[in-house]
Amino acid sequence: MPAPPPPPGSATVLSPGATIGILGGGQLGRMLALSAAQLGLNCHIFAPEADSPAFGVAARHTRAGYDDEVALAGFASAVDVVTFEFENVPVSTVRFLEARVPVRPGSKALGVAQDRLAEKQLARSLKATTAAFASVTSHAELVAALAVIGLPAVLKTTRLGYDGKGQAKLTAMAGSEAAWAAMRGQPAILEAFVRFRCEVSVVAARGLDGSFSAFDATENEHRHHMLHRSMVPATLSRPCADEAVATTRRIAEALDYVGVLGVEFFVCTGERGDTLVVNEIAPRVHNSGHWTMDGAVTSQFEQHVRAVAGWPLGSPALLGTGAEMLNLIGDDAADWQGILQDPSARLHLYGKAEARPGRKMGHVNRLRTELGSHS
Amino acid sequence: MPAPPPPPGSATVLSPGATIGILGGGQLGRMLALSAAQLGLNCHIFAPEADSPAFGVAARHTRAGYDDEVALAGFASAVDVVTFEFENVPVSTVRFLEARVPVRPGSKALGVAQDRLAEKQLARSLKATTAAFASVTSHAELVAALAVIGLPAVLKTTRLGYDGKGQAKLTAMAGSEAAWAAMRGQPAILEAFVRFRCEVSVVAARGLDGSFSAFDATENEHRHHMLHRSMVPATLSRPCADEAVATTRRIAEALDYVGVLGVEFFVCTGERGDTLVVNEIAPRVHNSGHWTMDGAVTSQFEQHVRAVAGWPLGSPALLGTGAEMLNLIGDDAADWQGILQDPSARLHLYGKAEARPGRKMGHVNRLRTELGSHS
Numbered sequence: 001m002p003a004p005p006p007p008p009g010s011a012t013v014l015s016p017g018a019t020i021g022i023l024g025g026g027q028l029g030r031m032l033a034l035s036a037a038q039l040g041l042n043c044h045i046f047a048p049e050a051d052s053p054a055f056g057v058a059a060r061h062t063r064a065g066y067d068d069e070v071a072l073a074g075f076a077s078a079v080d081v082v083t084f085e086f087e088n089v090p091v092s093t094v095r096f097l098e099a100r101v102p103v104r105p106g107s108k109a110l111g112v113a114q115d116r117l118a119e120k121q122l123a124r125s126l127k128a129t130t131a132a133f134a135s136v137t138s139h140a141e142l143v144a145a146l147a148v149i150g151l152p153a154v155l156k157t158t159r160l161g162y163d164g165k166g167q168a169k170l171t172a173m174a175g176s177e178a179a180w181a182a183m184r185g186q187p188a189i190l191e192a193f194v195r196f197r198c199e200v201s202v203v204a205a206r207g208l209d210g211s212f213s214a215f216d217a218t219e220n221e222h223r224h225h226m227l228h229r230s231m232v233p234a235t236l237s238r239p240c241a242d243e244a245v246a247t248t249r250r251i252a253e254a255l256d257y258v259g260v261l262g263v264e265f266f267v268c269t270g271e272r273g274d275t276l277v278v279n280e281i282a283p284r285v286h287n288s289g290h291w292t293m294d295g296a297v298t299s300q301f302e303q304h305v306r307a308v309a310g311w312p313l314g315s316p317a318l319l320g321t322g323a324e325m326l327n328l329i330g331d332d333a334a335d336w337q338g339i340l341q342d343p344s345a346r347l348h349l350y351g352k353a354e355a356r357p358g359r360k361m362g363h364v365n366r367l368r369t370e371l372g373s374h375s
Numbered sequence: 376m377p378a379p380p381p382p383p384g385s386a387t388v389l390s391p392g393a394t395i396g397i398l399g400g401g402q403l404g405r406m407l408a409l410s411a412a413q414l415g416l417n418c419h420i421f422a423p424e425a426d427s428p429a430f431g432v433a434a435r436h437t438r439a440g441y442d443d444e445v446a447l448a449g450f451a452s453a454v455d456v457v458t459f460e461f462e463n464v465p466v467s468t469v470r471f472l473e474a475r476v477p478v479r480p481g482s483k484a485l486g487v488a489q490d491r492l493a494e495k496q497l498a499r500s501l502k503a504t505t506a507a508f509a510s511v512t513s514h515a516e517l518v519a520a521l522a523v524i525g526l527p528a529v530l531k532t533t534r535l536g537y538d539g540k541g542q543a544k545l546t547a548m549a550g551s552e553a554a555w556a557a558m559r560g561q562p563a564i565l566e567a568f569v570r571f572r573c574e575v576s577v578v579a580a581r582g583l584d585g586s587f588s589a590f591d592a593t594e595n596e597h598r599h600h601m602l603h604r605s606m607v608p609a610t611l612s613r614p615c616a617d618e619a620v621a622t623t624r625r626i627a628e629a630l631d632y633v634g635v636l637g638v639e640f641f642v643c644t645g646e647r648g649d650t651l652v653v654n655e656i657a658p659r660v661h662n663s664g665h666w667t668m669d670g671a672v673t674s675q676f677e678q679h680v681r682a683v684a685g686w687p688l689g690s691p692a693l694l695g696t697g698a699e700m701l702n703l704i705g706d707d708a709a710d711w712q713g714i715l716q717d718p719s720a721r722l723h724l725y726g727k728a729e730a731r732p733g734r735k736m737g738h739v740n741r742l743r744t745e746l747g748s749h750s
Contacts, residue, residue: 016711016724034409037432040711040724040737056434057412297718297742306715315718319694336391336415340681343672343690349391349415362415367672 012102013208013310014080016040020308021079021101023093025052025061027350027360028285029085031293033058035301041309046075053351054085066093076100083259083308087113087283088160104208104258104308105283112255113283116158116189123278126250130278131266132192139180145190146173152193155179157186169193194277196266200234202248203289205303206257208310213303214245215296215316218288220264226358230288230325232295232318236267240274251281260304262286287327287360292316294346294365295323322368333361387477388583388685389455391415395683396454396476398468400427400436402725402735403660404460406668408433410676416684421450428726429460441468451475458634458683462488462658463535479583479633479683480658487630488658491533491564498653501625505653506641507567514555520565521548527568530554532561544568569652571641575609577619578664580635580678581627583685588678589620590671590691593663595639601733605663605700607670607693611642615649626656635679637661662702662735667691669721669740670698697743708736 014020020036022029025047033043033054043058048065055061060078064071066089075097076082082103084094087110094107112118120130134145136155146153151173157166166186168179180188199222204214219234220227234241248263255261262282268275289300298306298314306313333355339347349362389395395411397404400422408418408429418433423440430436435453439446441464450472451457457478459469462485469482487493495505509520511530521528526548532541541561543554555563574597579589594609595602609616623638630636637657643650664675673681673689681688708730714722724737 016708017726017728030412034412034432037405037409037726038723040726042431042726056417057409057432059431297721311712312716314715317718333391337686340689341687343692346672348413351392351412351415351417353392 010102011208011310012081014041018042018080018309019044019059019078020305021046021075021082021097022054022058022085023047023066023082023089024085025049025054026085027053027352029054030057030350031301031348032083032085032285032304035299036305039302039305039309041305044075044079046071051353056351066090069096072096073100081308081310083304084110085284105261106256106258109255109257109261109283113281114159116156116191117187118158119281120189120191120278122251122254122281123247126247126254128247128250128278129276131194134190136180136183136188136190139177142176142180142188142190143173146170146176149190149192154191154193155183155188156191157183158189159186194266194268194279196277197269197274198235198267199264199279200236200244200267200276201230201262201264201286201288202244203260203262203286203292203300204245204248204252205260205300205307205313205316206249206252207307207313208258210253211313212249212252213313213316214248215289215292215300216318217241217244218291220288224358226329226360227287227327228329229327230291232291232323237274240267240276244276247276247278255283257283259283259307260285260289260300262288264288287363288325290348290363291323291325291365293348295319295367320367324366324368326364326366327360328362328364330355330357330359330361336362339364385477386583386685387456389416393417393455393684394419394434394453395680396421396450396457396472397429397433397460398422398441398457398464399460400424400429401460402428402727404429405432405725406676406723407458407460407660407679410674411680414677414680414684416680419450419454421446426728431726441465444471447471448475456683456685458679459485460659480636481631481633484630484632484636484658488656489534491531491566492562493533494656495564495566495653497626497629497656498622501622501629503622503625503653504651506569509565511555511558511563511565514552517551517555517563517565518548521545521551524565524567529566529568530558530563531566532558533564534561569641569643569654571652572644572649573610573642574639574654575611575619575642575651576605576637576639576661576663577623578635578637578661578667578675579620579623579627580675580682580688580691581624581632582682582688583633585628586688587624587627588688588691589623590664590667590675591693592616592619593666595663599733601704601735602662602702603704604702605666607666607698612649615642615651619651622651622653630658632658634658634682635660635664635675637663639663662738663700665723665738666698666700666740668723670694670742695742699741699743701739701741702735703737703739705730705732705734705736711737714739 019042030053045054045061168182221229264279266277293299346365394417405428420429420436543557592609596604639654641652668674721740
């Protein structure tokens with residue numbers, strides 16, 4: 001079967017002054033818009049929430065639901081390319097836009113990333129290791145899957161989960177009824193529990209021309225199912241780091257990806273040294289890449305803007321010898337004055353009015369580097 | 376005579392979520408707004424021009440003239456502090472605002488910087504060297520001044536001059552009539568022509584608490600009376616660099632300055648080595664400080680935002696061992712694709728639609744540094 005013809009405009013390269021449409025108005029959209037502005041590009045944010053942090057830094061915004069086809073059609077006609085800043089935009093929204101304007105990355109990548117089953121199947125098809133998994137659409141299937149996969153295991157809805165939501169850990173067969181009930185009838189995936197030494201991620205970009213560029217692999221610490229800290233370099237052997245980047249590249253190529261993506265891996269210690277297990281694919285700029293704003297020649301946000309604009313990718317080289325990113329969650333941001341007084345700290349705040357518990361309010365980057373002279 | 380009481384609100388320290396009002400909507404205002412956004416602050420731009428580059432990156436803007444008191448009063452009531460991005464804002468505008476809201480830096484600094492005579496007199500009063508100068512308000516005064524100062528000399532209007540506008544070089548007494556005519560009756564200043572080896576500038580900040588922080592002195596090359604290239608480090612002896620910073624500090628303190636300022640110096644080679652001559656004071660972020668966006672821990676824009684917010688100043692330390700900034704003027708920006716392909720180049724474009732000759736369209740920074748590993 002011949003490949004379908006590329007959609008109209010798929011090869012579009014933007015010029016300075018062009019407009020990038022961004023679906024989603026959170027902090028990732030805000031930081032994308034700031035990077036676009038630095039390169040002379042305009043942004044148009046499309047988001048349903050009135051207090052979207054990205055609205056205040058973009059030339060235009062549309063406040064409407066992702067199912068509002070009149071608003072979407074107007075948005076499509078006002079922008080030169082569309083991207084998204086979070087993976088829970090409906091695939092139908094992206095397909096609607098794709099018929100009108102290039103969307104980078106496209107609905108294919110979004111659809112796979114929204115479905116844990118498709119994500120695992122893709123990784124397996126690319127010869128990457130994943131946790132043992134099984135599709136679960138009934139309690140009977142869960143019981144059968146547990147017999148194969150064993151305990152402990154994690155049951156997750158296949159769709160719309162992040163930061164630990166829609167998950168149930170199973171440590172005994174007796175818990176299967178409650179775990180299945182917690183899925184509320186949604187299709188689910190049972191995953192073997194992976195014992196890992198640490199979690200790392202690769203944030204990388206694929207250009208419109210197929211070029212590929214990865215930032216240094218990042219080691220991540222979580223607290224309460226949310227990213228707490230990211231560090232570069234990761235405590236990872238060179239072959240292991242190379243494998244993580246190579247797997248990320250195969251995933252990006254399989255998805256015809258254009259833009260920045262993040263792939264999370266568990267690092268497991270075995271008899272033959274460290275091995276990597278693919279955990280999750282994020283079809284967007286990634287929290288674990290925020291260190292690049294101060295620690296790399298090109299930030300992940302500029303890199304994504306370059307990719308979706310059809311421009312050459314920038315250098316991912318590390319500035320100095322290492323970097324650390326600390327998330328400011330909820331009340332963590334209340335110490336902004338202390339952070340500002342620390343000359344090694346680079347404060348980033350997202351302009352959110354209310355510091356609710358579990359809400360990402362900002363982050364702090366620190367560079368490990370030999371500094372030059374200063375007065 | 377006792378000092379007058381400080382104006383109301385003069386000690387105001389902003390919290391994240393507060394709004395900085397910026398007079399002027401050019402590229403400096405745009406880059407200030409981008410830095411403010413990164414720190415969780417909002418900006419409200421006030422400028423008369425419809426196509427102001429800063430409008431598209433700020434939460435709010437007011438398009439009105441600097442003499443529109445209704446618009447200014449509304450602006451003052453909508454912001455927590457006011458600053459300006461160019462020195463030709465009328466002092467009366469700033470005085471009007473100062474009665475309503477803190478303005479940083481204030482009308483005192485603005486007034487001195489707008490008047491070449493006051494600027495030179497201030498520098499002299501602080502024991503800094505300036506070119507020989509004389510006030511000229513008639514052709515007769517010009518002839519008398521030339522007799523003292525000699526030839527060659529430069530006649531300049533005392534007010535509203537930048538990038539070489541409103542200036543006449545005098546190489547013979549016979550040119551005095553034409554030079555005076557070129558002033559169009561404006562008060563002028565005659566300055567001895569300074570033979571200099573190079574020009575350097577110090578970009579520095581003074582905080583609300585009187586703290587002071589200077590970036591490394593920068594060496595500047597001009598073309599057609601406009602800044603072309605800035606380099607760090609400057610070819611300047613350590614004592615000379617220290618003197619430049621100390622002079623800048625004395626100027627900032629004499630002006631009760633809050634914010635970033637730029638002081639330009641001529642470096643003259645004499646029998647006792649290099650000497651410094653104060654050329655000009657810019658009461659704002661400065662084109663020769665654009666390298667700090669990629670080459671220093673804190674950019675001059677963030678530093679100005681910190682100062683006007685009443686926050687601690689950031690570290691001015693150089694990243695790596697040196698940096699270079701190249702202005703993109705007029706058609707220079709047409710090579711944006713070539714610049715994007717150079718991994719050592721950091722492109723900044725200002726979002727201006729039309730590349731008129733002499734118009735600053737963007738700049739390119741390059742770091743001289745040892746880079747870390749990358750994939």
